[in-house]
Amino acid sequence: MTSSGQTQAGQATAPLLVLASASPRRIALLEQIGLVPDRVLPANIDETPAKGETPRAYAQRVATEKARCVAATLEDPALVLAADTVVALGRRILPKAEDRESARFCLERLSGRRHTVLTCVVVAPTASWPLGRHGTRLVETAVTFSRLTPYQIDALLDAGDWSGKAGGYALQGHAAGFIRALSGSASGVIGLPLFETGQLLRGQPGGWLA
Numbered sequence: 001m002t003s004s005g006q007t008q009a010g011q012a013t014a015p016l017l018v019l020a021s022a023s024p025r026r027i028a029l030l031e032q033i034g035l036v037p038d039r040v041l042p043a044n045i046d047e048t049p050a051k052g053e054t055p056r057a058y059a060q061r062v063a064t065e066k067a068r069c070v071a072a073t074l075e076d077p078a079l080v081l082a083a084d085t086v087v088a089l090g091r092r093i094l095p096k097a098e099d100r101e102s103a104r105f106c107l108e109r110l111s112g113r114r115h116t117v118l119t120c121v122v123v124a125p126t127a128s129w130p131l132g133r134h135g136t137r138l139v140e141t142a143v144t145f146s147r148l149t150p151y152q153i154d155a156l157l158d159a160g161d162w163s164g165k166a167g168g169y170a171l172q173g174h175a176a177g178f179i180r181a182l183s184g185s186a187s188g189v190i191g192l193p194l195f196e197t198g199q200l201l202r203g204q205p206g207g208w209l210a
């Protein structure tokens, strides 16, 4: 193999598809459209929002950093796929709920309101896959929660499926019973917008998707 992704005989070799993620949901979503990544390598980056950073700019920056950080560690010809999901109330980024109190904080603010879920998906080729193209899609989804009573918030917290989720809820879980409306991409809310991911991969010479 040469550094240009060609064999000694000059034939193009198939690059690896690498998912830069620790999220089991992103693996499951890729599988839903028939894609099984060759490798799954979580990106170790600082996800702290910069001062004054808008939710859109944040999602784009973090998804790009995840993809580039993993691409930089790989010697094989590969296309690296990464995503970042942010729940935004206006210009405010809600936290990724790591404990019950942060999930409660989010749910109290989302109750009875419309918010935006932004997922940025990025593909980045490694240095040894020059045929690959860098690509980005930012997908916005409007989600409206019904008004939640304190008892309903406690029930959602007891369900526990908010853990590790942006905005402290899981559309694929118990919160679905309180989501009045959704306009955009349901798969994007869960972590990987499948239509846009398909567009990014179809535009590549790897031949991953029909």
Ligand SMILES: Cc1cn([C@H]2C[C@H](O)[C@@H](COP(=O)(O)OP(=O)(O)OP(=O)(O)O)O2)c(=O)[nH]c1=O
Residues within 6 Å of the ligand: 020, 021, 022, 023, 025, 026, 042, 043, 066, 083, 084, 085, 086, 087, 096, 117, 164, 165, 166, 167, 169, 170, 171, 172, 189, 190, 191
């Ligand atoms: C709003 C919402 C978010 N989420 C998830 C998607 C993302 O996994 C997570 C947001 O955190 P992310 O930082 O986007 O992703 P992650 O830390 O889980 O995984 P990695 O960075 O390694 O790829 O919240 C749901 O699963 N359901 C939902 O309804």
